[in-house]
Each structure stands twice: as structure tokens, then as C-alpha cells.
Amino acid sequence: MKKIYLLLGLLVLTIACEDTDLDQFPPNIASSGSLTDFAGVLNAAYFYQLGAVTPIAVMGDFRADNAFMEEEPFPAFDRFNSDLTDMEDQFFGPLYTALYRSIISANNVIINSTDMTQVGEAKFLRALSYFKLVQVFGDVPVTLFVPDIGDISTFDLTRQPADDIYNNVIIPDLIDAVATLDNGSISSGRASQIAAQGLLGRVYMHRGNFGNAESHLAAVVNGAAAAGISLQDNFADIFGEANDLNSEIIFATQVSSSIVDEYGFSEFWSWSGGLDTKSLTPLDLSLVAAFDASPGDLRRATTINEETLASPKFPQTGGPDHDWIELRLADVILLYAEALNENGSSPENVLDLLDPIRTRAGLAALDHTVLNTQPLVRQAIADERRLELAFEGQRWFDLVRTGTAQSVLNFTDANYLVAPIPISEILVSDGVITQNPGY
Template identity: 30%
Template structure:
């Protein structure tokens, strides 16, 4: 599904949203719009369309998920607050992400409110409603991981009346309960397959839902549930690991992909991020780039000289650089070395790249399954097999249980592979946050590096308040029921 602008958006009070290429028709109302199958299709398309903008997966989701972490550095002032962990209630990414998540939720809510009453093919209607439940669950998951408890909106906002737009924050537990319920509904209603699903990862089906469930349950330390959800994906014939790591990039609905944001590569549907991270050329413009690989990350790849992933994750622009010089270069400034992110390589086209963006892919599910099994019962051959699948695809030798004799050793290796496999795909900071939360629970789950270590490095104190973003100040100003997160 490439990006499509539709008139349905005029229903949704999306002031400041730039996703339309036509003026909305003032005569369109919920009562006269949601009347037939075409309207239902247009509504779910609008729900997906909301995810493509720069303030969500087009840019900020990746910047937020990587720049605060140990993966990235940059001299570009636009990401300074993210890298140095000095964000405030006025920081651009903090505000943009929050706003665009609620725009996305509003569109999903409109589908959930109106589409069930439309007379149309029952199976197709159920699929559309199931997709909307999946999307709402995903958006609230992204919100709760970053902001904690937030207002829980389950109806579309169709007027600006105070009684409608003014809601207090629900607790994180209440948000997770809603996410779980939404994903259960999504799993129940979506199809096991859609026509062309093997070539198009644009829409949610049952296994898409299962992959997100695994991520949600892993975040909550619901290890058995995470393993069960992941196993449903791993048993599906719809997905296969790419034979090579290189074959994954640029993302374009390959068999390893489970769900990705789609871009058409033109002014109405282009992907912003590649021009922000690639050097020029191939990028359209030359300026200090986002997401420059840190020296420390480069060293992690270089620890094992056979790891194939570094060539396509932190590629260098200088010709003739081999593994030996790659190791030696780590003591130099990373920008001088010319390391950049090369996971999106098509023509950036002035911030209108046609490359897609992974949200969920199979290697991630392999690693989630391995982690969940290990946390339940320590190293097992079953978990090791999944871990080894990711290692050997990267050119690393398979390990044995004799190599990983303890739960902690296995945990450390899973974390290492998650970092190297998924670098720059927007999940590292969220992994580090959940590692910190795991340590806070006192369950004995410990990791070598957590978000608190990065906060200590950047701020000089292990201030746990920075495990959350602040609520945007304009939201506080407009909603007297909202209370700010501690520390802000």
C-alpha cells in the first residue's frame, strides 16, 4: 500500500497535519461518509497513511529509537536533545511524536466506530476492523513505552468540546490492558493470509499481530506469552529469513518482512529518513547527518571479523577499507572515518525516497523467542537454534550450549545479536529502556548496558525520570487534567 491522500481525513480534526494533497470537502460528515465498502477501504487506508509522516515512522520514530542509545552520535543540532538526553516538554520530537500518535489513534478509532455498521462483505469488514485494532494497539504501545500513562481515547475526536478532548491520564497498566485487548481482537478478526501477502507486507494479518504481541509481552516480562506469540509467527510458512543480510536492504516487502511502512518515492509519499542519514552522494544534500554509528558500536561489529552485517549497517565511504583497517579506525573520530547508515540505499530523491521502513521482521522474532525461552528456563537447544539462525546468516559460527552455559551468558548473547542485527531500525533505545525496567523489578534479569547507564553517561546521574519522555507542554497547557511526568 503506497501512500494515498483521501478525503476521509476531513472528519478527524487533524489541524497541522500535512498528509493531504486536496482540500477536504466541508459537506463530508460521519453520517454521509461511512455508507459503503469503498468508504471502509478509504478509512483504513487513512489509518495506515497517518504512520508515514516525518513526525512518526517517516523520521521521528527512528530518531527517538536510536539517537539516545549507544548506537548513534551526530553533530546535527536537530537531534542534539535526543543524543544528549536533554529533552524537555518543548522538544520537537517529544511534541511531534505525541501529536502524530494521537492522529493515528484517531483514525483507527474512526474505523472501529463506523465500519462495523457498514453493509459489506463480512470477511472483508472483519479484516478492516481487525487491522484497526492492530494499529491502535501499536500506537498505544509506542506511547506507553515513551510517555508512560497517557489519555486513553477509544472514540474518534469529532469536535473540540472540552468534555471530549479533556481526558486525564490512564495508568501504564491500564494502557497495557487496552493494548492486550486490542491485539486479541485483532488476532480474532484478521485473516491468516491476504491475497498477495507473500509479496506485500503493508497490511496486518494474524501473524503480524502475533509478532507485535511478542514484543509487547517481552516488554512486560510475560515470557511464556511472548514465546507463545513468537512461535505462532515462526511456524508460519509466510515468512523466511533472507538468505543474505544484504538482501534485506532496502526494505521492499521481502519474505523476511512481517510489517513495514510503505513509501512511493514522490512528493506525496516519500520517505524522509534516507536523506537524513546517508552521505552525499547518494544523499541529495550534504550536511551533518543523523544516526552516525558510534565508535563503540563499530568495535562491537569488529570484535568478530567474519560478521557480514557491518558492511550494510555502518558502511564506509572510503574505498579499499578492509577488516583490519576497520578495526584500527575505531580510535579515530567516527565522522572522519566516514561511517554512515546504509540500510536505505535507493535514490533519496530530495527527502522522497521510495524505500520502505521495517516495523517488524522475522529475525527480530527469532531473537524475541530465544530471549523469552531463556528467561523462563535458562539456555535450551530450542532457544539456541533460533539464536544461531541469526548468527549464521551474519557469517558467525554457530554456538553450542557448552559456549553459553548460564542464563546470563545466553542473555548477553541475545542482547548482542539484537543490537547488531537491528541497529538503526528504531528499537535499540526501547530495548535499553526495558532492560532498565527489568532491573528495577528486582527479578534478577540484568544486562551489561541499560538506558540508565546511557543516562549516567550523558547527564552525570542515573536519573530514572529520563526513562520516560515528558508530556508535551502544549498538551499540558490545553488539558488541565494532565499531570507532567516526574522530573520535568
Template identity: 30%
Template sequence: MKILNNKTAISAMILAAFMLVSCDENLDTPPISDGIAQNSYQTGDQLEAALTGVYESFQGNDYYVWDHVLFSDVRSDNSYAGGDNPQIFQIENLAVDVNNDRVYNAWSAIYNAIAKANVVLEQTPNVQRLLTEERREQILGEAHFLRAYHFFTLARLFGGVPLVLESVKSADPGAVRVSRSTEEETYAQIIADLQIAVQKLPDTYGNDSSVNKARATKGAAYALLAKAYAQQPIPNWGEVANYANLVINSPAGYTLQGSFAELFDGSHYNNNESILEVQYLGGNEGTWGPQMQLPQSASGDTWRKFNTPSHDLVNAFDAEGDNVRKNASILFENAPWSDEFWGNANGSSVPFAYKWKNAGGWNSSDHVYLMRLADIILLKAEALNNGGQPGAAADEVDKIRLRVNLPVLDATVRGSQELMKAAILKERRLELALEAHRWDDLVRNNVAVETMNSVQEIDLRTNTQVNYNMQEFKVFLPIPQRELNRNPNLVQNQGYN
């Protein structure tokens, strides 16, 4: 059975609407009816519909459609904001306000997804009709994985967050105003959920790749464990290497796609490199994200687009002679507007983000990779290098480089942990550009401040250099002011007023 993009998604959304309050309320008030939340699930089919609703959060959630790129690539040295949205300019300029709506929307939508997962986790043990024990265990594994994925997203954005681990059952606001956990506690919960998930999830659900890449599997849980152990405040590189190897050697048979360009041509989704991807079909089940980025030739409209690749990113591709990944990731076209970085006159040649190539009039069928094997191979390289094995790390990086016709790393790099660290960071940038990884990579490697303060970008309107004024506290976003107003137990991240 296909979990994403089937007709049950609509019924699941309707069911969730009755069962769950929006995240605007889910930390502060009880559901409209406790009776609905507690008694709605009696059959396996109802559980499957509710689980589909949890997965649908990837499709219908603005964060995973679009904002994940803003908070990683636009916030970093990979992209400029583009467009005309002042709140996205805040993200680009590293001057995010506590009242920024993009930040609030991300917090709210992600907690809404967690709330849906919590209901499935609570109700699944009670359902007896039309549900095998094998499927019950799988559903629990999927829900634990999904909750972990969303908490991982929150931890990367905000640091420690409230760990909401059950549905709202009390009308007393004091009972639902959850305090922030520490960053360490948040990652401990993520890892705990994933360790349960790997015990319950299958390697595959059969031979249909559109199902295996749409749903949580054991390989997806291993991959997320590798990423969580790497991103937590004190990385555990031994566990990163362990779980990366479990992905690489999985019975699911993950392998690098032979052609990098095929990953993003729209005709090779659900390939062997993909570990988990959001399945958009187009039409009523399409995504509007590509329309925000693609030029007139692909989108059919002339308004100024967002997520404009930076000079720094283009120069990085050119310095490496990496034409394969550059041409698959970026498209230059003359724009019918002026651009403050690429040409302060209409008709200037401007680069456009090009990893999603089919706009579809706001209903694109382009998929979004949440995790793919190249990311995990490079993460394994990072773990090996941090474990004192730069030569072994280089072997992993070379697998990625050879696919795009680049030479293997030379002996000088292979023999130095420091040079190898820089090489891995560069390789991850070129491989994963515009896929919402860059900010996390800078933070994990403790180079976010120096990297952003070293960027040389000239605003052509004034012919002055941009000053990002990056400071350590800006590694995390502010807790939305509306959440602080609603929940007095929350504490703002240091550095924000």
C-alpha cells in the same frame, strides 16, 4: 487491493482533513463538523479510503519516517545526533526538554493516527452498501491493529498515556480532556485491541507480497502481541514465546532471508522475512528519511548528516567479527566537515547509517521494516532464557548468527542465563542496529542506566569524556509541555520540570 501507495491515499488524506481535527486539537476541541464525522461513511469504498488514510500515517508521519531512529538509536549507545539540530542534540545527550519540538511532533502525529483509526472503528459497523461481511470484519481487524500499534509506540516513548478510544463528539473541552492511564492500563488496551485483531485478520490477502507486507495480517498481530507482552512493565514471557511461535509457524510462511545484505539493498523488499513494512515507491510517494543520513556519494549533497553510528556500535561489530552486518549497516566515507567524535577536521573518515541506501533526492523508494522475523526469533530467545531455558534460547540465536557466518554460541554461554541474556542483547544490537530497537531493548532488560553511564565516548573538540548522566526517569520522554498546557488532566512524567 493495495492499501498503501495507491491513488486512494490522496483522497483518504483529503477526506480525513475534513473529518478530523489535527492532534494539536484532538484532545481539546471537537471536530469542525460533527455531521461530517458521523455521516460521511455510507459505502465500502469510502471506508476503504478512510482505512488507507490510517495506513498513510506510517508514510506521512515524521515519527515513522525519521524520529523513531532518533528516539531509539540516537538516544542509545548506537548513534550520535550528527547534523546541527539542538533538539536532536538533546536526544543524544539524554537531556530532553519538555518543550522539545521532536517530542511534541511525535505525540501529536501518533495521536492523529489513532484518531483516524477510531473513526474507522466507529463507522465500519454502520456501513451496509458495497461491503461484504468478510471485508467488514477485516477492516475492523486492521483498524484495531493500527490503533494498537500506535498506542504501543506511545507507551514505549512515554509510559502510560491518555487512552483516546473514540472520536471527539462534544464541544465541551472538559469532555475531551482525557486523563493519563497507567502504563499497565495502556498495555492492557494494546493487548485487548490486538486480541480482537487476530480474530478478524487473515493470514494473507492473496499472493501479492506488496499487499501482504503493507497491511495488517494475523502474523503482524501475533508479532505485536509478542512485543507488547515483552515490553509491558512486568513481562509475560510465556505469552511472548506463545505469540512468537505463532509468527514463526504462521501459514503466511515467514522465513529468514537467505542473505542479510539483501534485506537492505533496495531490490528485495516484501520478502519472506518481512512481517510489516512501509511501502515507499519514490517520487511523490517517496520518503525523505534516507537523505538525512546518507553521505555525499549516495545523496549528492555536502551538508552534515544525522544519525552517525557511534564508536561503541562499530566496536561491537568489530569485536564480534561481524563484517556481514557491519557492511550492510554502516558505510565509511571521508566527510567534508569535522566530526566531534570521528575526526575534528574536514575530510575525516566518518561512518554513515547505511540500511537505507537510496536517497532519491528526498523521495527515496527505500522501505522501512516495522517488524521482521529476525526480531521475533530473538524475542523468542529472550522469552526462553527468561523461562530458564538458555540452551533452547541459544538455538534460536544461532539461527540468526549462522546467516551472517558467525559461529554458534559456545557451551559456557548456553549453560548460563546471565551470559545468555548478554548474548541475546548483543545479537539484537548487531542484527537490528539503526532500525529503532536499541532503546527498547535496553529498557526491557533493565540495563539502560548502566549501559549509558558506561559508554566511553570522547568529544574531540575538548578531548573530554561525554557524561550522559543517565537516570531511571529518562527511560521515558517528557510529556510535551504544550499538551500539559492544553489538558490540565495530564500529569508530567516524574523527573521532568
């Protein structure tokens, strides 16, 4: 099932960096000029995504109103002030480092490989990495080449505007990936055309470009069946190690207990399940109330446990082998409905899209004669996304992209819509990398 990792174990031993500073090029990696087969380097780009999984998962739910921390200083996730810098070692530092390692590996493939499928996958992974970086940190440094050790002193580490990164890297990379890839690799867990198209649609949603988002998301929804993608009949069957790479999954970061993850702390399934002492009862009562407002919702038992005040969505059994779902069909359907609504489509056309998701959840279709305005439909979709995607790392980023984070979470300072740049990176760059305001 973990096909990407079958060839990876030996590779990781050869290329992994032991120094966490980003300006230390992996000392044992072969120079690009001496390589002829870049499959191993591409697998490294996949592998380094693992270090980003838990930080994104924790930020997506614990920074929002689905979960909370109990042991100081970790409740800083729910305090919108400079205290968040205390989270660098466990969350923001590993996230930052892992994604740049993935980017450097992807750059090597993009620049040097003659295999266009490899290049397409690498562009997908580079786009995914930069997308996560700008979502979390805002402006970040950009490198689109493979550094030699002698070039370290000439690196331009200046943070580039997030808008430029979207327009010059993320979106072009995904457009190229859509053009280059096919859908023959979905069952193996590798990047595919439909995954690139779905991620591009999500990126456009985050940009507020609903026209472009609609066309790409429509392509995914309408092309899902031909690509072998379909909603699972049972919501619970989406999750857990036994259900990895099920029919609903468009792309997931594959996790395997047989491969040592560079992330050295509790993993995402431990946090949501209340298995880390920093948050033994992480379930926010606000999420319980949201399910209370959806009586009979079959997603409830899979998502929340009111006795343990935790989430069973990713069970402890098989925990170290749970894949991290980056994109699944229900997520794309909800984004597509949102794009249609923002583009002025009728409530009936928009809400009809939600019917299969709600039917699976044991719920009746939404009444478009009652939800008959764009704002009412917008809120209905937001409510549906919260219940469908809770503990999948989406909630915080949904609130930020829709401009509702401050009102929903009750804070005023917009500086805290992004996280602090790791202080270690500021220091190692000699101050060229600057800190975000407010931190």
C-alpha cells in the same frame, strides 16, 4: 508495491488536519453516521503512521549508543536531562500528533464499520499507536471513540497509567486482531494475523510477561513458512526500496514519494545516512566496536561505513520510498529466543534458534557449552539483536525494556527513560495533560 497508497492521495486531501492541536477534529472528514464505506478512513489510519516513523527511528538509535547528534541543541538525545524538551518541534510533537490522528481514524472504523477485516486492521493500528506512545511517553491520554466537534470541551485528556493502557487497550486490541485477521494480505503490506501475533509477543516482552510472550512468538516462528514469511538468504536484500515487502517482512509502514508526508523534516534514512547537517557523521564508535567483536560479520558492510561514519542500511538512492520495517522475522526469532531463555529453557535449545541468523551473517554457531548460563545467553542474545537490528529503531527500546539503559548509557535518573510530553499539548489542554517528572 505501495498498494495502500493507491487510493490514498485524494483521501488525504479530504481528511488531513492542518491544525496540529489534537483537540481539533479533522474539519472535512465526513461524520461517522454518514459513512457506509470505511476503507478510506482505514487508509487514513495507515497514512498517519508515517509521521511517527522518523521520531521512533531517531529515538531508537540516537538516544542509544548506535548514533549521536553533532549540532546543538540536538546532542540532547545523548544527554539525559531536561534538554530533551528542545526536541519537541522536530520529534516528539509530530510523533504525538500523528499517532493520535491514526488512533482517531482507527476508532472510527472500529466503532462503525461492519467489515470485520477492516475492524481487525484498525485494532492492530490502534494497538501499534498506543504501544509507541507508551514506549516513548509513558502515561498518555486515551480516547476510544470518535469525537464530534461539539464534544471537544468534554474530552477527558487526563493521562492514563501505561499499565492500564497495555491491559485495557493494546493487548485486547491485538488479541482481537489475531482472532479476526488472516494472512492473505501480507504481500499487500496490510496488517495480518501473523503481524498482530508478532506485535503481541513483543508487547508481552516489554511487559516482562515472558510466558505469554513465548507462546505468541512461537506461533509466529512456527507459522512463518505457511504465511509465506522466511529469512532472506542475503542480509543486504532486506533493505532498500527495491526490497520493500520482501519475504522477511512481517509488517512495515509503507513509504512512498508520491504521497506527501505530513512529517516536514529530514526522514529516517537521511539521519542514519549522515545526510542531515545536524549529524553528518552519526555513527557511534561503540557500534563499530561491537562489530569489531564479531569478526567476519557480513552485516557490517550493510550496517556501518567507517569512512563516512554513517550507516548505508537505507541507501540515499530510493530514500523517499524506503518502507519502515516495524517487524521482521529475524527480530521475532531473537525475541523468541530471549523469551525461552527467561523462561528457563536450556542454552542449547535457545542458542540453536540463532543459528540461521548467524549463518546468514557468516558467523559460526554459538557454543552452548561456553554460554551455559542464563545470564550469558541473555547477553549473547542482546549482542545479536544490536548487530542484527542496528538503525532499525530498536536499540533504545531494547535497553529500556531489559532494564539496562542506565547502566549501558551511564545515567542515573530514571525519569529520562521516557520523553517529555509536548509542551504544546500541555498548553492546549489547559494543564490537564501534565509533564513527565524531570522535564
